[in-house]
Amino acid sequence: MKIKSDYLLRSVAGYYMVVPVGENSLDFNGVINLNESGAFLWRAMEKETTAPEMVAALLSEYDVDEKTAEADVEAFIKRMREAKLIDE
């Protein structure tokens, strides 16, 4: 699975925002805000990856236990799926 290429991660005042690219209209009601670890997972999904690979990446980058990392990845994927941002 992979994040769709028509969205861009932008850093805005200490947090991150996912905005659609190539559209003539930017709807701030539809943008998704991410914190630092969310942005990290977004970047991991910019290329083809799997949930276990994302958990491994999170564990190597952050001081978290495996259970927390798995829960975070699962929540992130669920949210991205709901927002229809993933190419399965």
Place this chain on the structure above:
Amino acid sequence: MSSRNNVKLDEVFPLMEEKLNSGGKVTFKPHGISMLPLIRQGRDSVVIEKIDRNAKIGDVIFFRRPNGQFVLHRVIGKDKNGYILCGDNQWQKERGVREEWIIGIMIGILRDGIQADLDCERYRKYIKHLKYRRPLLFIKYKGKRLKEEIVKRIK
């Protein structure tokens, strides 16, 4: 993972400006009650586009005051100092709004996700009725102040 649902205009302003400067439109939910009954906080979104002409009376413009505050108000006049603006739910006029403060013009309102028609007779009538609404708002404000003063003196 995500921390916020609402965007802060001053934080996203560079993104907004970038989109407007490239000829695009931006949509966001404004805060405040100054544009009632037209725009309701939490329910309505506005669509803004960069202005390529002088603003005219009746236009709703989105601008930034020199103190950094973002405002969405209606043009009710112009003099040598700049535009004269007023919110639809206000009676106090703001004078001296300069051309260079203007970010864009409101070209649409989304109500529960559905675009409201601003090019219709009903909207034109609404704009016309504002000139009668403002004096009434002023009378209401003065009446409220007078009542407060009387209550204060009685106590």
